[in-house]
Amino acid sequence: MPVYEITTNAIHPLEETSFISAGIRERSDLQRLLLDSISVIDRDVMVITEEFGEWEDSRRRIDLLGLDRTGNLVVIELKRTEDGGHMELQAIRYAAMVSTMTFAKVVSVHADYLKVHGKDGDAEAAILDFLGWDEPNQEEFAQDVRIILASAEFSKELTTSVMWLNQRDMDIRCIRLKPYRLGERILLDVQQIVPLPEATDYQVRIREKAVEQRQARQQQSNRDLTRFDLTIEGAVYQNLPKRRMIYQVVRAIIEKGTTPEQLQPLLPGSERWLVVEGDCTEEQFHQKAKEVRSLRGALYEPRRYFNSDEELFRVNGKTYALTKMWGTGTIPAMEAIKEKYPHVQIEYVEAS
Numbered sequence: 001m002p003v004y005e006i007t008t009n010a011i012h013p014l015e016e017t018s019f020i021s022a023g024i025r026e027r028s029d030l031q032r033l034l035l036d037s038i039s040v041i042d043r044d045v046m047v048i049t050e051e052f053g054e055w056e057d058s059r060r061r062i063d064l065l066g067l068d069r070t071g072n073l074v075v076i077e078l079k080r081t082e083d084g085g086h087m088e089l090q091a092i093r094y095a096a097m098v099s100t101m102t103f104a105k106v107v108s109v110h111a112d113y114l115k116v117h118g119k120d121g122d123a124e125a126a127i128l129d130f131l132g133w134d135e136p137n138q139e140e141f142a143q144d145v146r147i148i149l150a151s152a153e154f155s156k157e158l159t160t161s162v163m164w165l166n167q168r169d170m171d172i173r174c175i176r177l178k179p180y181r182l183g184e185r186i187l188l189d190v191q192q193i194v195p196l197p198e199a200t201d202y203q204v205r206i207r208e209k210a211v212e213q214r215q216a217r218q219q220q221s222n223r224d225l226t227r228f229d230l231t232i233e234g235a236v237y238q239n240l241p242k243r244r245m246i247y248q249v250v251r252a253i254i255e256k257g258t259t260p261e262q263l264q265p266l267l268p269g270s271e272r273w274l275v276v277e278g279d280c281t282e283e284q285f286h287q288k289a290k291e292v293r294s295l296r297g298a299l300y301e302p303r304r305y306f307n308s309d310e311e312l313f314r315v316n317g318k319t320y321a322l323t324k325m326w327g328t329g330t331i332p333a334m335e336a337i338k339e340k341y342p343h344v345q346i347e348y349v350e351a352s
Contacts, residue, residue: 003180003189014180014187019080019152022179022186026080027051030177031063034078034150035117040190041076041150041175044069044297046130048106049113055097062094066148067106069297071131071141073098079151087149088161088172095145103127103141132296134271139327147172152179154193162194227351233344239351242330247306247322249337249346254313256344260320266336268329273320274305280319282309289321 002013024030031050034040038047045066053061066074075098077091101109111123128135147170149162154174162172174194180187228245230237232252240248253263260273276288285307286300293300305321306312313320326333338346 003178003187005182014182017179017181017186019179022181024080024179024186026078027063030080031078034064034076038064038066038076040188041177042066042068042074042148042173045074045076045148046127047113048073048110048127052098052109054109060090060093062098065098065109067127067130068146069131070299071137072144072146073101073106073142074146074148076148076150079149081151081153085151086158087151088147088158088165091147091149091172092165092170095147099142099145101142103136103138106142130297132298144171148175149173150175150177152177159194166195228348229351231345231347243324243326245348246326246330246333247311249334250322251313252344252346253337253341254315256341258341259315260313263337266340267333272323274300274307274323276319278317278319279314280312282307282312285312285319285321288319 002016005012005014019026019030035047035050038045045068048065048067050064051061052065053059062075063078064076066076068074073095075091075094077087077094079085079087107124107127110127114121114123114126124136149158149172151174153176159174162174165172172194173192176189176191176193178189178191180189225241227239227241230240230245230248232248237245237248250263250267254260260275264272274289274292276285276292278284278288280288286302289302289305289307290300304325305323307321311321313322334346334348
């Protein structure tokens, strides 16, 4: 669809041009300019490095390697051609190659990038600030790799392939960069064409559901399903999963006058609580929790917290939800609480 200029007397179509005709080169111009303006194609991506190719037996390089606010790596491929070539196949190879990168490796790569470009700053601090994390969290980091293809145009063959791949749990976006000439100036029309912006949220929800189901099946086969019998001050709770056991213990300690802040040093990890202002109902908590997480550039996932009306903690004008994500931290937390509060009789054994 053409782009128009509106004057006082008429509406004029702009002259459509091409990157080649405009003398805009792929790497030294388009890629260079996007390094500091990546928000042009995705406002929620941070550039980690350019021309990345640190793998064995390969001379291929990723145009731009990025990170999004959910901690996923983003492979960004650029083409100034009129059909996109076979960039989707190339990008899939790259995504597979970087899929095993750790948080430490990404920090190292970004530090090298900052040094090469003469930029000051702490690479790890910059990444943590972008993610809204207090400390590295390898379990949440790089759970997936997204792909962004940016080109002057895309062939029907390419877009059909991308839509098919997206239906099968990949996240590939096609961004069309169409140049126009206005006198001596070059204007750029930027449009996401796959998936259509109106359908993006829906498709993301479908894909996230599929990912959750796959992860749940995998966790079901790998995770520690040990259950426990718990006794607190004579009250018996039988056959509890670990996260429910730690919740009951935390509730008992708080009911005796301890605050969540006082308990925090005994709970391994940096984000055991999600806290909002006010004595909130469940519905109010969900709304405020979304806002709190959004301010940190993160999503609020209700399934990760004990957040029903009867599970929330309301202390000193604030409402707290305890995380359900414990893993190997449950038993150390139990022992630390028992040692800190010996006057509260807490005993637990594996359920028979």
